[in-house]
């Protein structure tokens with residue numbers, strides 16, 4: 001046990017700029033390269049680290065105490081957002097203390113190790129967050145070695161040489177390879193939707209979907225079939241769905257959009273009602289004539305205020321994105337429905353006169369507040 005609290009250096013975080021942070025390793029050993037971002041959520045570390053949208057990213061938790069309530073396996077399905085592991089690394093301020101919670105079934109360190117995620121603790125996460133705020137999200141390498149020996153110049157080169165997220169189509173590695181049906185609802189049924197039967201049928205195009213999106217769709221009475229990201233539009237239309245959902249996912253929307261946008265365009269032209277979430281939102285915007293841009297700091301957290309212009313209401317939402325739709329690029333056929341009250345960036349669009357809309361944030365939360373659940377209801381209602 002004493003080993004856990006030793007201050008011996010067993011891990012490093014190295015930025016492409018050469019900035020180096022020494023700390024104590026936790027989880028898997030080895031070295032992983034990725035884009036370093038910060039997340040301000042104070043709970044939900046299992047959901048965050050398994051969110052496929054974090055592929056090729058290293059998550060710095062701004063909340064200082066992470067992992068102290070351990071991990072749950074009993075509801076692994078509920079706390080794991082996808083079958084494939086997403087984040088490459090995790091950065092913590094305080095050392096992860098032994099798990100203490102009545103629901104805990106394991107230590108975070110073991111959980112990280114089982115998923116091949118490298119962790120570091122004992123680093124100044126405020127300094128890392130300030131760095132990202134001032135200079136943008138850097139490419140970095142996180143390395144963990146119990147012998148404590150690191151070749152820093154080699155790690156800096158590894159960070160510099162990595163191509164980065166711009167231009168990266170990561171969705172093709174994170175979607176499921178074959179279609180499947182999803183019938184599981186949320187564990188606690190949302191009010192007014194208790195035990196709804198799946199009457200309307202939707203097809204979800206998978207770019208690395210979070211399971212809680214599927215559960216929420218089922219919870220508003222939809223039966224869901226998930227298809228791989230490259231499924232041709234004619235195959236989707238042949239399934240005769242009542243609507244199509246475009247999932248979240250990792251990487252650059254412009255890169256994945258090369259094959260996804262023509263499919264989305266064909267579905268819009270076929271008058272399919274559509275809901276896009278995060279990467280799905282970004283690519284719907286591209287399909288309808290908008291453009292996406294890389295953000296400096298990105299939005300990653302569970303406390304972001306967003307205004308829905310269609311109702312005038314403000315919702316507190318879960319966010320995880322490093323790219324955004326450029327509101328200036330939106331053609332007249334689109335209405336900007338949602339904006340971030342942090343920086344005014346675009347958070348939602350609607351195709352005028354059609355049941356086709358999307359949001360940048362995460363109405364499924366997981367983790368985060370459930371203010372935006374109404375978007376699933378809005379979509380179900382739009383299907384008639």
Ligand SMILES: NC(=O)CC[C@H](N)C(=O)O
Nearest residue numbers: 053248249278279322323
């Ligand atoms: N959560 C998501 O779908 C993220 C979308 C995209 N990869 C981004 O970072 O902006």
